Amino acid sequence: MNIRGLFPSFEDAAQFHGHVCPGLAIGYRVGTTAMQLLGVERPRDxxxxxxxxxxxxxxxxIQVVTSCTFGKGNLIFKDYGKGGFSFFSRDKGKGIRLRYRDFPSLSGDDGARMEQLKSKIHFERCATEAERAEYDGLRQRxxxxxxxxxxxxxxxxxxxTEEPPAPARIRPSVVCDHCGEHVMETRIKTLDGRNFCIPCAEHANK
Structure with missing residues (x-):
């Protein structure tokens, strides 16, 4: 699937991710929809x-479609465990938040059966080959x-209406006084006048 050639294809996303799954499909629709609603193209920066x-x-x-990545500093992860995704266009001064709905109309009766099979495959570990094949078929549908x-x-x-997150900044590195490794200065923890990286600080506090 490639929406009129405007975005990388779903197959591109699958190649990056390693497999095809419903979650990947949701992310593809989220990314393409957000960019269409904001009227933006994939950014270089x-x-x-x-x-x-x-x-x-x-x-x-979302990374494949939008070119928002951790390395560029324009993909920000908030560990809320929620199905929400916000996008901000700095050039247009606009932002939008998308969330995926419960979609029983999409899964229908398949949804309950998929949950049964998923439990047998991943938790009970007692699924037959026929059940695995059935699950794969329902998932593809x-x-x-x-x-x-x-x-x-x-x-x-x-x-x-909120402002977008501040642009990423390159910060100086500081050497951890315990392990000797370089650490971004904003991640340094100071204990008794000494500089610690986060893992060493956590160990020192035990």
């Missing part, structure tokens, strides 16, 4: 910022639905 509230498969698709459904069946969104 930090013109677009993504703030993700989970560390699911969806985030890998759900992925197709996610990629092709009307977007308002899958996502809700609202504009944001």
């Amino acid at each position: 930090e013109e677009l910022v993504a703030v993700v509230e989970n560390d699911t498969c969806a985030v890998d698709a 759900l992925i197709h639905k996610i990629l092709t459904c009307k977007i308002d069946e899958l996502l809700d969104w609202l504009p944001l």
